[in-house]
Amino acid sequence: QVQLVESGGGLVQAGGSLTLSCAASGRTFSSYAMGWFRQAPGKEREFVAAIRWSGYSTYYADSVKGRFTISRDNAKNTVYLQMNSLKPEDTAVYYCAARRGVLTTHREEYDYWGQGTQVTVSS
Numbered sequence: 001q002v003q004l005v006e007s008g009g010g011l012v013q014a015g016g017s018l019t020l021s022c023a024a025s026g027r028t029f030s031s032y033a034m035g036w037f038r039q040a041p042g043k044e045r046e047f048v049a050a051i052r053w054s055g056y057s058t059y060y061a062d063s064v065k066g067r068f069t070i071s072r073d074n075a076k077n078t079v080y081l082q083m084n085s086l087k088p089e090d091t092a093v094y095y096c097a098a099r100r101g102v103l104t105t106h107r108e109e110y111d112y113w114g115q116g117t118q119v120t121v122s123s
Helices: none
Strands: 004-007 010-013 018-024 032-039 046-051 058-060 068-073 078-083 092-100 117-122
Touching (some): 004 092, 032 068, 046 078, 058 068, 078 092
Antiparallel strands (some): 004 018, 018 078, 032 046, 032 092, 046 058, 068 078, 092 117
């Protein structure tokens, strides 16, 4: 069992930056692939970024590539999402998720989810 708690959301102006954190419980965190997803009002939850258990492989949605960076610190049981050059269309609730096995972009393949943190980007 893994419990995930996101933090770091807030209100930022367009062009600004935020760093989200996701703290995980459990001693086997380092064996999980981790992902970030987001959900805007009236829209489906969509993939943002994912990272392999080792941290050596990452994958990004085209909409955030070059602006967002996912990373992890297995010693701290934490995964991060550094978000730069934020746009109003990045406004959403951001969720982290965990799964055993390979990195994937499909939300239905993740086993554990956090409660989400709100990110609002003003124009």
